[in-house]
Amino acid sequence: MVDQHxxxxxxxxxxxxxxxxxxxxxxxxxxxxxxxxxxxxxxARPGRGRSVEIELDRKHSHRVVDFVRCSYLGLDNHPRxxxxxxxxxxxxGALHWSCARTRLNFxxxxxxxxxxxxxxxxRVITYSSxxxxxxxxxxxxxxxxxxxxxxxxxxxxRLAHATLAFHKATLAEETEVVTIAHNDMSALEALCxxxxxxxxxxxxxxSMGGSAPIEELRVLQxxxxxxxxxxxxxxxxxxxxxxxxxxxxxxxGALGExxxxxxxxxxxxxxxxxxxxxGTPEQEELFRSFAIAxxxxxxxxxxxxxxxxxxARLHRTKELVALQTRLRDRLALFDSLxxxxxxxxxxxxxxxxxxxxxxxxxxxxVLKDGCYVSAVFFPTVAKGRSGLRICPTAGHSVxxxxxxxxTLKAILPDIMVSPPDxx
Amino acid sequence: MVDQHxxxxxxxxxxxxxxxxxxxxxxxxxxxxxxxxxxxxxxARPGRGRSVEIELDRKHSHRVVDFVRCSYLGLDNHPRxxxxxxxxxxxxGALHWSCARTRLNFxxxxxxxxxxxxxxxxRVITYSSxxxxxxxxxxxxxxxxxxxxxxxxxxxxRLAHATLAFHKATLAEETEVVTIAHNDMSALEALCxxxxxxxxxxxxxxSMGGSAPIEELRVLQxxxxxxxxxxxxxxxxxxxxxxxxxxxxxxxGALGExxxxxxxxxxxxxxxxxxxxxGTPEQEELFRSFAIAxxxxxxxxxxxxxxxxxxARLHRTKELVALQTRLRDRLALFDSLxxxxxxxxxxxxxxxxxxxxxxxxxxxxVLKDGCYVSAVFFPTVAKGRSGLRICPTAGHSVxxxxxxxxTLKAILPDIMVSPPDxx
Numbered sequence: 001m002v003d004q005h006x007x008x009x010x011x012x013x014x015x016x017x018x019x020x021x022x023x024x025x026x027x028x029x030x031x032x033x034x035x036x037x038x039x040x041x042x043x044a045r046p047g048r049g050r051s052v053e054i055e056l057d058r059k060h061s062h063r064v065v066d067f068v069r070c071s072y073l074g075l076d077n078h079p080r081x082x083x084x085x086x087x088x089x090x091x092x093g094a095l096h097w098s099c100a101r102t103r104l105n106f107x108x109x110x111x112x113x114x115x116x117x118x119x120x121x122x123r124v125i126t127y128s129s130x131x132x133x134x135x136x137x138x139x140x141x142x143x144x145x146x147x148x149x150x151x152x153x154x155x156x157x158r159l160a161h162a163t164l165a166f167h168k169a170t171l172a173e174e175t176e177v178v179t180i181a182h183n184d185m186s187a188l189e190a191l192c193x194x195x196x197x198x199x200x201x202x203x204x205x206x207s208m209g210g211s212a213p214i215e216e217l218r219v220l221q222x223x224x225x226x227x228x229x230x231x232x233x234x235x236x237x238x239x240x241x242x243x244x245x246x247x248x249x250x251x252x253g254a255l256g257e258x259x260x261x262x263x264x265x266x267x268x269x270x271x272x273x274x275x276x277x278x279g280t281p282e283q284e285e286l287f288r289s290f291a292i293a294x295x296x297x298x299x300x301x302x303x304x305x306x307x308x309x310x311x312a313r314l315h316r317t318k319e320l321v322a323l324q325t326r327l328r329d330r331l332a333l334f335d336s337l338x339x340x341x342x343x344x345x346x347x348x349x350x351x352x353x354x355x356x357x358x359x360x361x362x363x364x365x366v367l368k369d370g371c372y373v374s375a376v377f378f379p380t381v382a383k384g385r386s387g388l389r390i391c392p393t394a395g396h397s398v399x400x401x402x403x404x405x406x407t408l409k410a411i412l413p414d415i416m417v418s419p420p421d422x423x
Numbered sequence: 424m425v426d427q428h429x430x431x432x433x434x435x436x437x438x439x440x441x442x443x444x445x446x447x448x449x450x451x452x453x454x455x456x457x458x459x460x461x462x463x464x465x466x467a468r469p470g471r472g473r474s475v476e477i478e479l480d481r482k483h484s485h486r487v488v489d490f491v492r493c494s495y496l497g498l499d500n501h502p503r504x505x506x507x508x509x510x511x512x513x514x515x516g517a518l519h520w521s522c523a524r525t526r527l528n529f530x531x532x533x534x535x536x537x538x539x540x541x542x543x544x545x546r547v548i549t550y551s552s553x554x555x556x557x558x559x560x561x562x563x564x565x566x567x568x569x570x571x572x573x574x575x576x577x578x579x580x581r582l583a584h585a586t587l588a589f590h591k592a593t594l595a596e597e598t599e600v601v602t603i604a605h606n607d608m609s610a611l612e613a614l615c616x617x618x619x620x621x622x623x624x625x626x627x628x629x630s631m632g633g634s635a636p637i638e639e640l641r642v643l644q645x646x647x648x649x650x651x652x653x654x655x656x657x658x659x660x661x662x663x664x665x666x667x668x669x670x671x672x673x674x675x676g677a678l679g680e681x682x683x684x685x686x687x688x689x690x691x692x693x694x695x696x697x698x699x700x701x702g703t704p705e706q707e708e709l710f711r712s713f714a715i716a717x718x719x720x721x722x723x724x725x726x727x728x729x730x731x732x733x734x735a736r737l738h739r740t741k742e743l744v745a746l747q748t749r750l751r752d753r754l755a756l757f758d759s760l761x762x763x764x765x766x767x768x769x770x771x772x773x774x775x776x777x778x779x780x781x782x783x784x785x786x787x788x789v790l791k792d793g794c795y796v797s798a799v800f801f802p803t804v805a806k807g808r809s810g811l812r813i814c815p816t817a818g819h820s821v822x823x824x825x826x827x828x829x830t831l832k833a834i835l836p837d838i839m840v841s842p843p844d845x846x
Contacts, residue, residue, distance in 0.1 A: 018596035020566035021574070024713055031712045041711060043530040046517050055530050070521040077517045085518045085726060086509050094469050094500045095508045095730050096695035098493040098687065103797055107466040107478050128552050131720040135558070135589070143443035151444070162719040166558070169592040173441035264521070272519035272724040288464060289454045290447055295803075296585040297554040301695040303508060303726030307518050374526055380718075 037364045072347045073323040074395020075270025088306025096301040122277035123284045130274035131163040136291030142174040151175040153195040157202040192224035204232030204247035214250040237268035243315045255279035271307035273300035327394040337405035352387040359386040369407040460787045496746040497818020498693025511729025519724040545700035546707045553697035554586040559714030565597040574598040575622040615647035627655030627670035637673040660691035666738045678702035694730035696723035750817040760828035774811040782809040792830040
């Protein structure tokens with residue numbers, strides 16, 4: 001591969017924003033502490049429902065109810081999805097072909113992309129991960145090929161996912177890149193007014209709670225032809241009649257030529273991989289030729305494709321609505337027992353603690369009581385905003401939610417939760 | 424996720440090296456032409472051996488022998504590897520868990536990483552793709568945490584793979600980045616002498632033919648403490664007693680603290696995903712905490728893990744050596760019939776043509792005769808260096824290689840191949 005960089009062209013260090021060295025030095029102690037307390041990088045076998053058997057050593061394991069995984073509808077061990085994965089590999093006698101998708105594809109992936117396109121009323125391309133989908137999409141957006149051959153000003157929400165924010169310097173080689181405060185619609189509108197040609201990059205549902213104001217974004221889109229790139233990995237399947245997700249379900253009709261939604265084939269969807277929902281045939285042709293993840297990396301493997309096809313079929317049944325409803329019920333139950341300031345239909349709860357070591361101690365106490373929750377601290381969240389990240393799902397029983405909340409209530413006085421505030 | 428970018432910090436466009444807009448405009452016509460000629464984005468079912476059934480429409484298909492896929496040992500439809508994928512999913516009743524690897528892992532992936540570490544005498548971490556492995560590794564290398572807390576000068580080979588070169592601007596936020604001519608060891612030595620602390624980023628086996636001069640690089644490493652980051656995706660499994668690959672097989676003993684090898688779990692290895700071979704426990708801890716693909720993206724799914732475990736077992740048998748030998752025989756047969764200037768044990772052949780449309784015409788003629796080869800042109804190779812990329816594998820029969828070469832010979836006078844020269 002000849003990249004687009006001129007041979008011999010040099011980069012002087014810019015040192016503008018990125019500081020991996022400092023980030024690691026700041027976070028290493030917390031990681032070490034969390035690891036010592038048995039909270040990081042656990043290895044487990046699936047148990048019944050949402051439980052997992054955590055391996056303590058070769059002979060002993062510890063059964064806990066897991067609230068870490070983002071399988072919001074509890075689909076990641078659904079028998080029909082698991083069976084879909086197995087059947088695809090069996091039928092084709094292969095798992096993976098090592099070649100660019102611009103060359104050769106299993107025809108089952110074509111069937112999957114047609115199915116998802118119909119399901120979500122968009123032009124869907126699938127990827128091995130959302131990371132790969134985002135990496136492929138952002139440079140094409142920066143190039144101006146999606147915005148009438150004019151390079152847009154690229155505006156990032158400060159909390160846009162790590163796999164989006166990672167590429168800011170790469171994009172700045174092509175166009176101007178700006179970061180604004182979280183959900184700061186007046187800053188965004190001011191930039192739209194000033195520049196005329198703006199692309200906004202944000203999450204649909206944010207991985208640490210909260211969401212993008214889709215309706216307001218659509219108003220700005222109408223008024224200023226704003227381009228929207230929304231990573232809805234945590235919103236897919238949970239919202240909408242066909243499980244089209246948090247962002248897509250708020251957009252009636254065609255996606256149009258100024259909106260791209262990235263989403264997961266894992267998480268709520270229950271399979272494995274990532275996808276992009278595009279609006280026009282021209283966009284699709286562009287992505288299928290030039291997205292780096294399409295031209296220079298691997299497609300999702302056949303097990304992922306088979307699982308995703310099975311999940312897409314399930315999305316057409318009443319079971320989807322039942323699972324969406326059950327998720328809302330479980331969230332409401334959780335909220336009735338523990339207040340986090342993140343009530344409502346969004347799937348993620350954050351119990352803010354603030355102090356890193358107290359957070360780690362709290363997660364350890366919860367684990368001892370039989371529930372696994374995420375202790376999150378910098379760089380996953382901002383410094384001073386550490387806490388417990390909890391994912392109640394449709395797969396949890398009422399008793400499991402109640403037991404977790406009883407544990408949390410018992411330790412609340414010790415961890416001195418700060419009053420929940422807005423992100 | 425809070426990224427390491429300061430909120431509100433802006434990037435003015437640098438326009439130094441990257442030009443996606445111009446690249447697309449230059450290449451779009453070739454892509455359209457190749458697509459019109461039925462050469463791009465084919466959809467197929469696996470046939471016997473290396474053949475595939477290309478879907479022409481819902482009712483008709485065209486059986487061709489494939490020379491596009493990089494399954495150099497023909498393992499991508501090996502019954503034991505396929506069975507390994509199926510058994511893992513069956514046994515666990517799940518395909519994929521949606522959570523960061525810093526939280527929860529299937530214990531089977533722990534088993535896989537232990538197995539691969541023993542097989543390749545390195546500390547192996549697996550990823551959903553080589554793209555994800557590279558994206559995680561390069562910023563950690565730039566940070567200086569792998570080079571005694573001093574940020575290295577990062578030197579890229581001009582032909583380093585697209586998934587490496589993509590990140591130059593991101594890395595330049597942390598340290599200085601330089602690109603040198605392909606395999607230019609004297610330029611590299613001059614930089615080592617000048618800077619003292621250099622990391623060199625290259626491929627082991629290059630995807631369009633050729634390889635890195637590993638022995639010379641090791642001499643520079645000894646002399647100047649050069650750090651080597653080698654993407655050996657196309658070399659894994661093909662070389663070495665345990666299939667440790669082109670690069671690792673030339674490094675006796677421990678990997679040490681100044682070498683990282685990225686490799687594929689697909690391609691020669693025959694499963695799906697990517698991996699890193701690290702040298703020290705400190706490196707492993709760093710990557711398991713801070714690599715973006717580890718902390719913020721998905722692991723390979725269980726089908727990939729099961730397939731890779733089966734392939735690792737196969738790497739311990741005599742079958743591996745037999746397949747490596749058969750690959751060399753097939754390559755020697757090809758070279759005895761068609762001269763490309765790329766003779767030897769490296770797996771990729773490039774028949775240089777030079778003119779884009781002639782290349783597309785040649786690939787079309789070959790396809791009509793029952794063989795699928797890749798028509799490659801800018802941006803996959805440099806402008807004016809288009810040609811046919813051909814992957815003979817251990818899975819091809821003697822007759823299939825002979826038939827391809829007969830076809831190629833017949834069209835050689837028409838495509839006026841330029842004399843092969845050195846890349």
